[in-house]
Amino acid sequence: MEYLFLILKVIIFIGLAPLLSGIITRIKNNLRFRKGPGIWQPYFNLFKLFRKDEVVSEQASWIFRSAPYIVFAATLTALMLVPALTAWPLPIFTGDFLTIIFLLSLGRFFLALAGLDPAATFGGMGSSREMFIASFVEPVVILAIFAVSLTAETTNLAIIAAFKAMHPATVLAAGALLLVTLAETSRIPIDNQETHLELTMIHEALILEYSGRSLGLLELAAYMKQILFFSLISLIVFPGWNDLASFLLKWLALGVIVAVVEISLAKMRLFRAVDWLSFAGILAIMAIMTLILGV
Amino acid sequence: MLKIPFSFVFDPLSIFFLIIIIAISISSFIYSWGYLQGHYSTAKIILGQILFVLFVFSMIAVVTAGNIFLFLIVWEIMSLVSYFLVIFDTENKKSIEAGTIYMVMTQVGTAFLLMAFLLMYRAAGSFDFNAIHAALITMSAKQKNIIFLLLLAGFGTKAGIVPLHIWLPIAHPQASSHVSSLMSGVMIKTAVYGLIRFGIIILGVNSLWWGELIVVLACVSCLVGVIYALMENDIKTLLAYSSVENMGIILLGIGSAMIFIKLGFTVLAVLAMCAGLYHLINHAIFKGLLFLGAGSVYRATGTRNIERMGGLIQKLPWTSIYFLIGSMAISALPPLNGFVSEWLILIVFFLGALAITGGLKLFFCLAAGALALTSGLTAACFVKAFGLPFLGRARSAKAENAKEVPWSMNLGAGLLALLTILLSLGAVYTVRFLVGVSGFVLAVNTSQINFSLNRFILSPQIGGTINLSTPILALILLLAGSGAFILFYLLYGKARVVIGQTWDCGYYKLTSRNEYTATGFSKPFRLAFSFFLLPFRKVTKIKESRYHVKSFSYETKTTKVFREYLYKTILGGAFGVSRNMRGLQLGSIHIYLGYICLTLLLLIIFVGKF
Numbered sequence: 061m062e063y064l065f066l067i068l069k070v071i072i073f074i075g076l077a078p079l080l081s082g083i084i085t086r087i088k089n090n091l092r093f094r095k096g097p098g099i100w101q102p103y104f105n106l107f108k109l110f111r112k113d114e115v116v117s118e119q120a121s122w123i124f125r126s127a128p129y130i131v132f133a134a135t136l137t138a139l140m141l142v143p144a145l146t147a148w149p150l151p152i153f154t155g156d157f158l159t160i161i162f163l164l165s166l167g168r169f170f171l172a173l174a175g176l177d178p179a180a181t182f183g184g185m186g187s188s189r190e191m192f193i194a195s196f197v198e199p200v201v202i203l204a205i206f207a208v209s210l211t212a213e214t215t216n217l218a219i220i221a222a223f224k225a226m227h228p229a230t231v232l233a234a235g236a237l238l239l240v241t242l243a244e245t246s247r248i249p250i251d252n253q254e255t256h257l258e259l260t261m262i263h264e265a266l267i268l269e270y271s272g273r274s275l276g277l278l279e280l281a282a283y284m285k286q287i288l289f290f291s292l293i294s295l296i297v298f299p300g301w302n303d304l305a306s307f308l309l310k311w312l313a314l315g316v317i318v319a320v321v322e323i324s325l326a327k328m329r330l331f332r333a334v335d336w337l338s339f340a341g342i343l344a345i346m347a348i349m350t351l352i353l354g355v
Numbered sequence: 356m357l358k359i360p361f362s363f364v365f366d367p368l369s370i371f372f373l374i375i376i377i378a379i380s381i382s383s384f385i386y387s388w389g390y391l392q393g394h395y396s397t398a399k400i401i402l403g404q405i406l407f408v409l410f411v412f413s414m415i416a417v418v419t420a421g422n423i424f425l426f427l428i429v430w431e432i433m434s435l436v437s438y439f440l441v442i443f444d445t446e447n448k449k450s451i452e453a454g455t456i457y458m459v460m461t462q463v464g465t466a467f468l469l470m471a472f473l474l475m476y477r478a479a480g481s482f483d484f485n486a487i488h489a490a491l492i493t494m495s496a497k498q499k500n501i502i503f504l505l506l507l508a509g510f511g512t513k514a515g516i517v518p519l520h521i522w523l524p525i526a527h528p529q530a531s532s533h534v535s536s537l538m539s540g541v542m543i544k545t546a547v548y549g550l551i552r553f554g555i556i557i558l559g560v561n562s563l564w565w566g567e568l569i570v571v572l573a574c575v576s577c578l579v580g581v582i583y584a585l586m587e588n589d590i591k592t593l594l595a596y597s598s599v600e601n602m603g604i605i606l607l608g609i610g611s612a613m614i615f616i617k618l619g620f621t622v623l624a625v626l627a628m629c630a631g632l633y634h635l636i637n638h639a640i641f642k643g644l645l646f647l648g649a650g651s652v653y654r655a656t657g658t659r660n661i662e663r664m665g666g667l668i669q670k671l672p673w674t675s676i677y678f679l680i681g682s683m684a685i686s687a688l689p690p691l692n693g694f695v696s697e698w699l700i701l702i703v704f705f706l707g708a709l710a711i712t713g714g715l716k717l718f719f720c721l722a723a724g725a726l727a728l729t730s731g732l733t734a735a736c737f738v739k740a741f742g743l744p745f746l747g748r749a750r751s752a753k754a755e756n757a758k759e760v761p762w763s764m765n766l767g768a769g770l771l772a773l774l775t776i777l778l779s780l781g782a783v784y785t786v787r788f789l790v791g792v793s794g795f796v797l798a799v800n801t802s803q804i805n806f807s808l809n810r811f812i813l814s815p816q817i818g819g820t821i822n823l824s825t826p827i828l829a830l831i832l833l834l835a836g837s838g839a840f841i842l843f844y845l846l847y848g849k850a851r852v853v854i855g856q857t858w859d860c861g862y863y864k865l866t867s868r869n870e871y872t873a874t875g876f877s878k879p880f881r882l883a884f885s886f887f888l889l890p891f892r893k894v895t896k897i898k899e900s901r902y903h904v905k906s907f908s909y910e911t912k913t914t915k916v917f918r919e920y921l922y923k924t925i926l927g928g929a930f931g932v933s934r935n936m937r938g939l940q941l942g943s944i945h946i947y948l949g950y951i952c953l954t955l956l957l958l959i960i961f962v963g964k965f
Contacts, residue, residue, distance in 0.1 A: 110843070114850055117857040119748055121668045133836035137828065155823050158701055159689060163828075166688040169734055176742035176871070178857045179666075184747075184871020191738050192879040195731030202701065202727035206720050210709060215702070216820040269857060273843055273850055334883050341724070348720045352713065 069145050070136065072304070073291075077283035078102035080290065080311055087319035102283065109276030117178035117269055127174035128270070128277040134167035135281045135288070143218040144291045145304050156215040157205050160292075161198065164244075164285065168194055171278075175266040182258065186265030189330060193250060193262065196337040197240050200344055204240070207233040207347035208296050221295045221302055232347035234297040238317070239340035241289040245282070247318065249328040249336065260327060290314045362421030364484065367795040368556070372418040372548050375636055378774060379540045379643045380411045386647050386767025387533040389760060390654060403443060403531070410436045410537065417545045422482035423472045430468070430549075434461045437542060440534045441526050450529045457526035460519070464512030471505035471553070474498065488557045499561045506554050507569070513546035516606070517576045518917045520599045524583070527598070528591035528659070532650020533767070535591060539598045540643035544635055547605060551796055555613065566613030569606055570722055576603030577729040579887075585736045585880050586888065586913050588873045589659045590649045593740055594642065597685065600729060601638040605631050607726060608700050611707060611719070612797065621799045623706055626806065626815055628793035629786055630699035636785070637692045637778060641684040644771035645740075648678035651764050652744055655757040661873045663751040664744035670757040675745045677768045682737040684775050687730045690829040692778040692785075695813075697730055698823060699786075702815045732880070739876050748867040782825045783807040874911065881913065889914040 082099035089096030116124065138160045155163070168190065175187035205215065211227045212220040243250040246263035256264055267278050294310035295302075301310070328336060387407065391400045413436055416429035438461070442454035476482060478498075479490035491499070508519070515523035523543070527535045560566065580600030587593040608631020615624035651674040652667060653659055668675040684691040687698075704723040708716045749755040759765075778785055786806050794801030808814045812824040843850070859865045881890050892911045899905040939950075 110847055114852045115855045116852050118854050119666070119857055121746065123668070123746060129836040129839055130832075132839050133832045136835040136839075137831045140831065155689075155828060156821050158698055159823060159828070162687060162689050162694055162698065165686070165731070165734055166683075166832075169683065169686060169688055169738060172735075172738045173742050173746060176738070177746040179747035179865065179867070179870050180857045180859075181869050181871055182858075184876065187738060187742065188871065188876040188879060191735035192883070195728065195735050195880075196883075198731035199724040199727040203720060203724045206705060206708065206723055209705060210716075213709060214816070214820045215705060216822065219820050273847070277839065330879060331882055345717075345720075345724075348708075348717060352716050 066140065070140055072145065073139050073142075073287055074136075074280070074284060076311075077280070077287040078106060080287055080315060081283050083312070084315045084319050084322075087316060088323050091319065091323050102279075106276050106280060109271075109279070110273055112272040114272035114274055117180075119179040120177050120269070123170070124174045124177040124269070125274075127170040127177075128274040128281070130170045131167040132277050132281045132284075134163045134170075135284045138163040139284055139288050141217065142288060142291050142295070143221045144295060144302060144307055157209060157217050157220065158202070158215055160217075160288070161201050161205070164288075165194065165198070167281065167285075171266055174270075178269040180269060182261075182265045182268050185258075186262055186268070189262045190266055192330070193243055193333055193337075196334055197243055200236055200240050200337055200341045203341060203344035203348065204233040204236040207344055207351065210348070210351050217295070221299055223299050226297070226299070229347040229350045230296050230299075232343050232350065234293050236340040236343040236347065237289070237293050237296065238314075239336065239343070241286075241293065242318065242321065243333065243337065244289055245286040245318075248322045249325045250333050252327050262330075287311070360422060360483070361425065362483065363419045364421045365419060367792045368548070368551060369419050371632065371636075371789075371792045372544065373415060375544065375639045376411065376414050376418065376541050379537060379639055379771070382643065382767045382770040383407075383533040383537050383647070384411075384767075385770070386536075386650070386764050387531070389763035389767075390531065390533055390650055392761070394654075403440075406436055406440055406443075407534065407537075410440060410534070410542075414541060414545055418548050421484060423475060423484070423487070424482040426549075427465075427468065427472060430545075431465060433542065433545070434458075434465070437530075437534075437538060440538075441530045443531055443534070444529070447529075453525045453529040457522045460512055460522035464509045464519070467505045467509035467512070468549075471502050471509060474502050474505070475553075475557075484552075484557055488559075491558055496561055499558060502558060503554060503561070503565055506550065506558070510546040510549045510554075511572070514543050514550070514602050514606070515576075515599045516572050516602065517579045517599065518921055520576070520580070521915075521918055521922060523599055524587075524592050524595040527595040528589060532591070532646055532653060535595075535650070536643040536646035539595060539646055540639040543598060543602060544605075544639055547602075547609065547635060551609065555609075555616075555796055556798075560613045560617050563614060563617045566610045566615075566617060567718070569610030569613060570718075573603040573606035573610055574722055574725040576600065576606070578603075578725060578732075581729050581732040581736060582880070582884050582887065583915075585732060585739070585877050588661050590652065590661050590664075590740065590744065591646070591659050593661075593736070594645050594649055597733070597736065598638075598642055600733065601634070601642065601685070604697065604700065604726065604729070605635045605638065607631065607722065608634060608696075608703065611700075611703055611722075612793070614715075615707065616797050616799075618711070620707075620710055621797070622804055622817060623703065623710065624797050625790060625793045625799055625801060625804055626699070626706070627703045628796055629789040629806070630696060630703050632789050632792060633699060633785060634693075634696035637684065637696050637775075640771055640774050640778065641681045641693060644677060644768055644775060645681040645685065647764070647768040647771065648674055648681060651760045651768065652678075654760055654764070656751075656753045658751070658753055661740070661743045664754045665747045665750040665867060665870065666745075666754060667749075667757055668745040670754075671745075671759050673759060673765045674768070677765075677772045678745065679741055680772045680775055682741040684779070686734040686737045688734070690779055690825040690832065692775060692782070695779065695782045695823070695825060697726065699813075699815060700726060702821060706816060735880065739873060743873045743876065747870050748865075750867045750870065780826050780829065782813055782823075783810055786813060881911075887916065889916065 082102045086099045141155050141160050172187035172191050175183035207229045209215040211229050212223040246253055251262040290311050413429055413433035417433055420426040420429055438454055438458050441457055442450045444450045475487050479487040512519040527538050577600050580596050584593050584596035608627050612624045612627035684693040687694045701723055704719040708719040790801050806815050811826045812822050814822050890913050895908045896904045897906045
């Protein structure tokens with residue numbers, strides 16, 4: 061029964077992930093007085109891509125072919141470990157909060173290799189930049205996780221989610237995670253999903269050589285990663301509210317925040333991203349400091 | 356007359372290291388036949404193999420020696436034999452140079468050890484481990500501190516802790532690859548053995564700052580090692596720098612075990628020691644594997660520069676799989692073993708931060724942050740180390756004509772790849788074994804300590820809720836990946852794939868010159884860490900006329916701060932002193948006799964005083 065519920069939960073997550081992106085785009089366009097596509101557009105894109113033929117470079121090896129499946133599998137497994145949408149804590153026996161971060165880096169590792177595989181300049185550029193950003197994201201996330209886990213006294217997310225009290229440390233840590241989320245979901249000010257400008261793109265450069273089914277799978281994985289980060293932040297800031305209705309609200313609220321941030325900031329230079337992430341790191345350290353000082 | 360007993364120890368700690376030495380040695384030995392064949396004369400191959408076997412036996416002797424006198428002798432034999440293996444390519448001038456630096460640094464390290472051992476001997480009046488342990492209990496804290504610092508400097512040199520690491524990235528790449536795999540995989544671990552044997556078991560952790568010092572040094576080693584590794588384009592030097600980093604990770608575990616044992620958290624101390632030793636065995640195996648892989652690449656292409664490789668996944672399919680497994684493990688990707696040990700160390704830091712209040716809480720959190728930064732940078736480093744040589748287009752004619760290496764080389768590397776996977780899936784069994792070893796080291800009764808729920812699930816917090824299961828993770832990953840594949844097949848049929856060219860912006864056919872380079876790949880990191888790397892950059896334009904640039908030359912290099920500032924200063928000082936001492940050399944035998952008398956007098960005063 062519990063396993064059935066777990067699978068159902070993952071299906072709900074995957075089903076809603078593109079919608080979240082569609083809604084954020086919609087909000088952004090409304091705020092900018094633009095017409096823009098409807099909120100269902102990501103689904104149309106995905107189903108179109110799934111049906112299409114693929115063009116694969118003659119240089120590409122099995123790494124390029126298998127990377128989308130590995131990225132998808134890693135993101136799906138990470139999503140499985142997020143104890144959202146449950147009234148009772150699920151038996152999360154396979155991994156904890158830290159495991160989620162390492163699973164995401166498994167996907168990223170293969171994506172970066174796949175960027176180098178077709179011997180194009182853009183792919184290499186993307187993979188270098190992606191790994192650059194990711195290596196600064198990792199310590200921030202770990203510090204934020206530590207701050208949250210220290211308040212709940214465990215790194216098991218199910219317990220953290222059921223932990224009712226809100227704490228200054230968790231709020232600060234969630235702030236750090238929000239800054240990181242913008243980098244991880246390739247949004248302004250770190251990256252920009254809407255452009256294919258050679259000199260600035262990071263994530264889009266990585267997947268430039270992909271088409272058809274593989275591209276669809278990678279995009280779906282990116283949507284899933286976004287909903288995963290949103291869920292983590294929601295779990296941390298408002299623990300205890302774990303049913304579907306409150307989750308929809310929390311996702312929407314975060315979507316509005318992200319949309320507003322995106323339209324009000326300009327994209328940073330690549331090397332300024334370090335400053336952005338250091339700021340997030342300082343927030344996370346402050347979260348730990350509040351615990352030490354016993355605020 | 357001194358009586359030197361030939362005693363040996365076979366306790367859990369020795370047996371643990373014996374297992375590692377034997378596992379890596381067997382694989383390297385199988386590998387070496389294919390590697391040496393046809394590149395050296397038969398006589399030289401036999402000489403090389405004799406040295407190799409001697410090297411292995413000396414390492415076995417180091418971890419089983421039962422008294423400090425014997426230990427010091429076999430320690431020196433190990434250094435000497437490995438020196439000969441480093442300079443094996445005697446016609447290569449670089450090898451000789453590397454060998455000299457290695458020899459000097461090793462001797463400096465041994466000098467520190469000698470001092471520590473003499474102090475121990477003076478206190479105990481015996482060379483035997485147990486006798487010394489008994490005698491040291493009553494020693495004053497000040498003297499213990501001195502011995503600890505001497506041991507740390509001595510073994511730290513061998514372990515390659517920053518700033519004593521400079522010989523490691525010079526000497527390891529110069530040896531033959533199967534020897535490098537043994538040096539990086541096993542030899543530097545004997546320093547950890549020494550630190551545990553003498554620092555923890557015999558000396559006993561006396562002050563809190565011992566562990567703290569080791570953790571701080573380990574954090575520095577981690578970060579410095581991985582940043583240098585990222586900058587490197589020589590594949591074997593890259594791996595050597597990454598060894599510096601991984602020694603740091605191992606010492607993070609061991610240092611925190613020392614902190615916990617001093618504070619009285621025995622279960623946590625056992626867990627920390629377990630995590631450190633787990634990473635030790637992991638690193639021995641995957642670094643051995645990666646060095647063997649790098650050796651295969653070197654044999655196939657004739658170069659170690661990754662800028663001149665590319666596309667090797669087509670030419671060396673087996674080697675590429677081994678190298679990928681090694682790269683994934685070292686980048687701490689689940690479900691492989693590097694992930695398990697780094698996760699365990701993070702959990703140790705977490706539980707430490709949970710148990711302790713005040714400054715140490717922040718200390719552990721920051722150490723976790725440093726480890727996370729290291730692991731992120733390592734992943735970037737190994738995307739470079741695997742991606743640039745193996746993927747993309749061949750960047751030179753040599754890489755174009757590369758051929759798969761002989762089967763003996765693949766077999767040797769394959770064994771280690773298999774061990775990597777076994778250690779990943781059998782995490783629970785490994786930890787159960789290591790709990791015994793850690794309990795022995797820390798003198799803790801471990802019969803009640805169990806860090807697992809069943810045969811698949813690790814649970815490092817006893818009675819807690821933190822769980823990890825690599826076999827289940829591997830299964831879910833496999834199911835999810837193949838599930839997506841099958842679902843697509845059922846819904847949309849077989850993927851219709853058209854093979855085309857890489858997108859070239861519509862200009863002309865791309866060549867390998869259009870690919871991203873290794874130097875380009877590490878450029879963002881070079882800029883982000885410019886405060887430490889002090890990069891130097893020079894662009895020269897060769898102009899045909901005022902308006903047309905014929906060609907560019909671009910030159911960049913980073914400054915090795917420790918070599919440039921620390922060691923150059925020391926060497927400069929030493930040369931300066933030597934120059935000034937020249938004044939004493941007057942060439943008259945009477946004056947020299949006078950010097951001898953004076954020295955004797957000073958020594959007599961010294962002995963009388965102390």
